[in-house]
Amino acid sequence: xxxxxxxxxxxxxLIGSINPSYIIGRIMGIDIxxxxxxxxxxxxxxxxxxxxxGIFSGVFDILKSTAVxxxxxxxxxxxxxxxxxxxxxxIIGHIFPIFMKFxxxxxxxxxxxxxxxxDPRLFGLVLAAEILLLLMVDYICIVPITAVIIIPxxxxxxxxxxxxxxxxxxxxxWGAAIIGIASVVxxxxxxxxxxxxxxxxxxxxxxxWMSEENKQKELMRVGKLEEKVALTAHFEHKNEENA
Numbered sequence: 001x002x003x004x005x006x007x008x009x010x011x012x013x014l015i016g017s018i019n020p021s022y023i024i025g026r027i028m029g030i031d032i033x034x035x036x037x038x039x040x041x042x043x044x045x046x047x048x049x050x051x052x053x054g055i056f057s058g059v060f061d062i063l064k065s066t067a068v069x070x071x072x073x074x075x076x077x078x079x080x081x082x083x084x085x086x087x088x089x090x091i092i093g094h095i096f097p098i099f100m101k102f103x104x105x106x107x108x109x110x111x112x113x114x115x116x117x118x119d120p121r122l123f124g125l126v127l128a129a130e131i132l133l134l135l136m137v138d139y140i141c142i143v144p145i146t147a148v149i150i151i152p153x154x155x156x157x158x159x160x161x162x163x164x165x166x167x168x169x170x171x172x173x174w175g176a177a178i179i180g181i182a183s184v185v186x187x188x189x190x191x192x193x194x195x196x197x198x199x200x201x202x203x204x205x206x207x208x209w210m211s212e213e214n215k216q217k218e219l220m221r222v223g224k225l226e227e228k229v230a231l232t233a234h235f236e237h238k239n240e241e242n243a
Contacts, residue, residue: 004076005085012068012086016093019104021045021057033103037193037203041105043140046208058109065090065113084178087114091182095189106189108144111182115151126151138204141193148183152176 022040025032028049033040036048042061046054068086076082090110097104116123130143156176196202200221207218 001079004079004082008068008072008076008079008082008086009089012072012089013093014098015064015068016090016110017097017099017104018064019057019094019097019100020060021049021053021105022100024049024053024057033100039106040100040103041107042109043205047203051208061094061105061109062113062116065094065110066117067113069114069117081175081178083117084175087117088178088182090114092185095185106144107182107186108140108147111144111148111151111186114179114182115147118155122154134205138206139193139197139202140205141190141197141202144186145190145194148186152180152183155179 019040021032021042021044024045025035025040025048030048032044032048036044038044042054042058045057065087068090069083072086073079073083091107091114093104094110095104095107096102112123112127115126126147130147133146134140134143153176156173193202201223204218207215210218
C-alpha cells in the first residue's frame with residue numbers, strides 16, 4: 001500500500017506542478033510572479049495577461065486536481081483515502097512546483113477541483129456562496145480563506161453519506177484531516193493578502209471590469225500604476241514586433 005501511496009503522491013504532485021498561467025506568461029515574455037500580485041494563478045493571470053489567459057488557467061487548474069482524484073482511486077481501488085491524498089498532492093504541487101523552483105500559485109482553483117471531485121453539487125453550492133461573498137467584500141483572497149476552513153468540516157460531517165456522482169473517496173474525519181493539510185498550507189499562503197487588505201494595498205476584484213480611469217485610480221491606490229504602464233508598453237512592443 002505504501003508504494004501505491006508514494007506513486008500517487010509523486011504523479012499528482014508533478015501534475016499539480018504544471019502551471020498554465022506561468023507557461024502563458026512566458027510565451028508572452030512575462031514572468032507572472034514578478035507582476036501584479038506576484039501569484040502564479042488564474043486571478044493574477046486575468047489581471048496581468050488578460051481575461052482568456054485567466055479563464056484557461058483557472059479551468060486547467062480545476063481539472064488537474066479533479067482528474068487525479070477520480071483516476072487514482074480507479075487504479076488503486078483497495079487503497080483508502082487515495083483520492084484525498086491525490087488531490088492534496090496536486091494542490092501542493094501547484095503551490096510549490098518543482099518546475100518553477102517551488103514558487104507557484106496559491107491553490108484556489110486546484111482546491112475548487114478537489115471540491116468538484118468530492119461532489120459537483122457541493123461545488124455548485126460553494127461556488128454560489130463564494131461568488132456572493134466575493135461581490136460583498138470585493139477581495140478574491142477571502143474566497144479561498146473561507147473555503148479551506150469550511151470544506152474539511154463539511155467533508156468530515158457528510159463525507160460518508162455517499163454524496164457525489166463519481167464518488168471514490170473514503171470520506172469522514174480522516175479524509176477531512178488529509179484535506180486539512182492543503183487548507184493549512186493555503187491559509188499560510190494568503191497571510192500576505194490579509195496584511196495588504198489591512199493596509200489598503202490589496203487590489204479589489206472589481207478591478208477586472210472597472211473603466212480605464214477607475215483602473216488607474218485603483219492601481220495608484222495599491223501602488224501598482226507604474227508597473228501597469230510598463231506592462232502595457234511591453235505588450236505594445238510585442239505587438240509591433242509581431243505586426
